Every structure is written in structure tokens, then in C-alpha cells.
Amino acid sequence: MILQEEMTILSNVKIAPRVFRMVLQGEMVLDMNVPDQFLHIRVPSPDKVLRRPISISEYDRKTKTCVIIYRVEGPGLADVSQMIPGQKLDVMGPLGNGFNLNMPFPKQKALIIGGGIGTPPLVQLARDLVAMGIAVTVLLGFAQKPAVILESEFSAVASELKIVTDDGSYGRDGNVGVLMDEIDVLDFDAVYACGATGMLRAVASRTENHPNAFISMEARMACGMGACYACVVHVAGDETGQQALKVCDQGPIFRTSEVVI
Ligand code: FES
Missing domain, CATH: 3.40.50.80 (Nucleotide-binding domain of ferredoxin-NADP reductase (FNR) module)
Incomplete structure (x- = not known):
């Protein structure tokens, strides 16, 4: 089940240059049961409409907490890195096959x-x-x-x-x-x-x-839910070049033999 939730930030700490570890708490964690699904997070800036996909690093259903670790690559995630405990983050997930x-x-x-x-x-x-x-x-x-x-x-x-x-x-x-x-x-x-x-x-x-x-696999994403085809990768061995798989809902996990890397 895909949920959208205002999750609560419990911590947001720099652990390496440009890399941050954020702990989130919310009901969505109860739906996490496969490793390497991802969250589609809305950055807290009104001018940035696209969500950012971030892998779930860890989750604990007992405490309803999960950890995401992200690297700041541009202004969107730079804004996320400034968020503090107690603030809410608009999150969709858990997404992807795991x-x-x-x-x-x-x-x-x-x-x-x-x-x-x-x-x-x-x-x-x-x-x-x-x-x-x-x-x-x-x-x-x-x-x-x-x-x-x-x-x-x-x-x-x-x-x-x-x-x-x-x-x-x-x-x-x-x-x-x-x-x-x-x-x-x-x-x-x-x-x-x-x-x-x-x-x-x-x-x-x-x-x-x-x-x-x-x-x-990683890909640029828009909807994150299989609707827009922004995130396709090509099927290995397809000589037409027409067959594609969507990273967001048919992935992000594929067999190595399945897709063109
Ligand atoms: Fe829209 Fe994958 S991001 S289909």
C-alpha cells in the first residue's frame, strides 16, 4: 500500500561531507517490510514541485521509525538538510519492489x-x-x-x-x-x-x-508511482530498443541480466 504522510523528523545529522542521516517517525513504517524500497519526499520549498526519491536505509516497526541517508546534490536536498527535529516532512511511500x-x-x-x-x-x-x-x-x-x-x-x-x-x-x-x-x-x-x-x-x-x-537501479523520477515513464531503463537483449521497465514501480531492484545498465 502506498501512503502519503507528514512524518515527524526525530533527527537530521551530517555524517560525511554533504551526507545526512535523517530519522523519521510515522505510521508509514508499519508498511515497510522489504529492504531497499524508497520514500518520495517533498522538499520544503514551494518553488520545487518534484519530489526526491531517497532509499530507506533502516526501519523499525516497533518504534515506527525509519532512517534515510541522503547526499545533498542541489538546492532541494540542501533545504531538507536544514530541517530540524520536530518538523514534518511530506513523504510518499514505501515505493518500489525492494x-x-x-x-x-x-x-x-x-x-x-x-x-x-x-x-x-x-x-x-x-x-x-x-x-x-x-x-x-x-x-x-x-x-x-x-x-x-x-x-x-x-x-x-x-x-x-x-x-x-x-x-x-x-x-x-x-x-x-x-x-x-x-x-x-x-x-x-x-x-x-x-x-x-x-x-x-x-x-x-x-x-x-x-x-x-x-x-x-537509480533514475530520475517524477511521479514515483508508475504513471509518467520518467524513470525507464531498457530491457537487456531487446534489439528494438522499445522495451522498457520503470525503475519506480517495476524496480528499483532488477536482476543484473534483466536491464541495460
Ligand atoms: Fe513516473 Fe516512474 S517516476 S513512472
């Missing part, structure tokens, strides 16, 4: 790969998998040390956590492709990835033969 956990896990192992601001929705995913008794290996890539986020959240649940930075200022030097080349992806029942396009391509090229490899 990561699929309904599959056999005979090896009881999953691989999670995140890059930069794509890492937040993977926190809930990792927790849900661990709660199912599945061991998670987490590979994270960031541009540089100040951009590293959520290390403690992942290390609290991951069987193994490896971090790389592009400039080598924290963890290993390089990108997550380097880490993937050191493991056998077929050793994991499922592979889940969220990050920039280049990272998703690196994941897709290394999981071609994997039956359960999933990526979270």
Missing part, C-alpha cells in the same frame, strides 16, 4: 556490494539476511576516507567486511571490482548490489553466470 529474499539459500551465504551513497539501503538488507541465518560478506567502495559511511552498522552483522577507497586513503586501494576478483561469486546463493552505474556494470560483468544477482 530486494528479493524469497529464494532458497542452500549455502546460507550472501554477497552484498555497495558503493558510496548506494550503501544505505544495504544496511536493512544485511540485517534481514542475518536474521534469516544467512552469513553476509560485504564489500564497500568509497571515493576517499571522509566519504566512508556505515562501517559500524555493517561490521555489526557481516561475517566479513572489506572496504576500498578510490585513492587508497582508507581500506584497500581501488574499487569493489578488485575485491570481487578475489572471490568466487558462485560461492554465494545471492548477490545484491547498490551504487553508481560504473560499479553496477562491474558487478554485472562478474555475475553473468550467477542465477540470483540483483542490482538496485
Whole structure:
């Protein structure tokens, strides 16, 4: 069910350069039960009519709270970053399909790969998998040390956590492709990835033969509900170029083999 609600801001804290962690409380949380759905938030400026899609990083139905982590890329989210506890945020959600956990896990192992601001929705995913008794290996890539986020959240649940930075200022030097080349992806029942396009391509090229490899796609959105086709991605293998899938309601999660990245 899609709801619209004035959720209450409990906190809104900067956790890295231009990156903020906001805790929201409201009835909508009761409808959150799949990792990597998103909220479509209205920025508090009358001249900005389009909502902004932000992934849900964590949720707790008992306290009716959820966490979103967002990077300020322009004036809209800059305005959101100035909001304070007690204020209300106009939110639609939860939207999107979320990561699929309904599959056999005979090896009881999953691989999670995140890059930069794509890492937040993977926190809930990792927790849900661990709660199912599945061991998670987490590979994270960031541009540089100040951009590293959520290390403690992942290390609290991951069987193994490896971090790389592009400039080598924290963890290993390089990108997550380097880490993937050191493991056998077929050793994991499922592979889940969220990050920039280049990272998703690196994941897709290394999981071609994997039956359960999933990526979270990003797209510019307008309605967020499947009505306007602003967010389409093309279907892999479609030579006509006419077949498309909507990221907002048929995604954001797709199999790596399903879409053109
Ligand atoms: Fe309108 Fe996806 S944003 S269809």
C-alpha cells in the first residue's frame, strides 16, 4: 500500500561531507517490510514541485521509525538538510519492489556490494539476511576516507567486511571490482548490489553466470508511482530498443541480466 504522510523528523545529522542521516517517525513504517524500497519526499520549498526519491536505509516497526541517508546534490536536498527535529516532512511511500529474499539459500551465504551513497539501503538488507541465518560478506567502495559511511552498522552483522577507497586513503586501494576478483561469486546463493552505474556494470560483468544477482537501479523520477515513464531503463537483449521497465514501480531492484545498465 502506498501512503502519503507528514512524518515527524526525530533527527537530521551530517555524517560525511554533504551526507545526512535523517530519522523519521510515522505510521508509514508499519508498511515497510522489504529492504531497499524508497520514500518520495517533498522538499520544503514551494518553488520545487518534484519530489526526491531517497532509499530507506533502516526501519523499525516497533518504534515506527525509519532512517534515510541522503547526499545533498542541489538546492532541494540542501533545504531538507536544514530541517530540524520536530518538523514534518511530506513523504510518499514505501515505493518500489525492494530486494528479493524469497529464494532458497542452500549455502546460507550472501554477497552484498555497495558503493558510496548506494550503501544505505544495504544496511536493512544485511540485517534481514542475518536474521534469516544467512552469513553476509560485504564489500564497500568509497571515493576517499571522509566519504566512508556505515562501517559500524555493517561490521555489526557481516561475517566479513572489506572496504576500498578510490585513492587508497582508507581500506584497500581501488574499487569493489578488485575485491570481487578475489572471490568466487558462485560461492554465494545471492548477490545484491547498490551504487553508481560504473560499479553496477562491474558487478554485472562478474555475475553473468550467477542465477540470483540483483542490482538496485537509480533514475530520475517524477511521479514515483508508475504513471509518467520518467524513470525507464531498457530491457537487456531487446534489439528494438522499445522495451522498457520503470525503475519506480517495476524496480528499483532488477536482476543484473534483466536491464541495460
Ligand atoms: Fe513516473 Fe516512474 S517516476 S513512472
